[in-house]
Amino acid sequence: METAMDALHDSGAQMVQYLQVHYRSSQDWFMFVSFAADLRNTFFVFFPIWFHLCEAVGIKLIWVAVIGDWLNLVFKWILFGQRPYWWVHDTDYYNNTSAPIIKQFPVTCETGPGSPSGHAMGAAGVYYVMVTAILSIALKKNPPALKNWCLRGVLWTGFWAVQICVCLSRIFLAAHFPHQVITGVISGMAVAEAFHHIPSIYKASLKRYLSTTVFLFTFALGFYLVLRAMDVDLLWTLQKAKRWCARPEWIHIDTTPFAGLLRNLGIFCGLGLALNSRMYQDSCRGKRGAQFTFRLCCIFSSLVVLHLFDSFKPPTKVELLFYVLSFCKSAAVPLAAMGIIPYCVSQALNHQDKKYL
16 A cells, blocks of 8 residues: 555656656746635635625635635645655655755745645635636526527636646645645535525624634644544655755745644634624615625725735744734634725715715
8 A cells, every 4th residue: 555655646747747847937926826726715815805795605615615625724634745845855755766856936835734625725725716606697597508509618627727826836836746736626515515505604603703713723633632642644745845945934834733723713603793794784784785886896905805804824834823823814814804804994984975965
């Protein structure tokens, strides 16, 4: 079994080297794709846009992204996946032959296990939700068969083009092996499709959001502690990253498993708080909520404010403080996009209306 996995990893490392040699000029493009596929862009860009255009899609995006990334963490802890940038140095497979020469980049040195790919899984789930949402909205009026076929063809072609770019990007950057990104895409689509059949998420109470947040955190922490008590260190990859990363400054605490977990749970908890806030009820659920001008103003304002907000980076010297602040920062994103900003926009438009009366 180990020999078969080594052979699979070797073929993946050879593909990494091939892409880096023959597509060296595309380095900036691959780095951009990897950045764009990060779940941060779902929370800071896609979510505020979709929420104010179609509230149900925005809510579904958060559920799919958060639950999908939580499952990704559990899968990674179970599968113990290697990453190319450290495997080629750490393995005994190349004792009698030369190992592939793999270049590293500022975004290569992620510290968690590699299987399945979180970027591929997140991108597949999020884009699957958006494509199916557009199709559902556009085809609601039963357009002609040709238009139906063309629209589906264009959107799904775009979907797979994005997935291929994300997969090639993660392989080129030596962050993942090919089988890990393929597994990630399949898993992400499966999670998104599963939530297509769970309509209860749109009417979830604050109690359900809070209880789900607590369950996800305690399960992950309990799983970690149980295996740790059995002398299984789920943070084994952190030492490999520190040992084999080309530059120490490329290792970031926000790529650790618990950093991602708390960041996502903060978003999820913030969504529950925002949906049950008075500001959300008075603005998005009020008379203004049905006005297209109001929605556009909310989208534009949210994108600007959240972009500025994202520039704040919690201090990393004290890990516990970093985790707490990351959770709070993430929780503030939906609260701002769904409550504070719409309420302020609503008040501004009301003031303007009174001014012209």
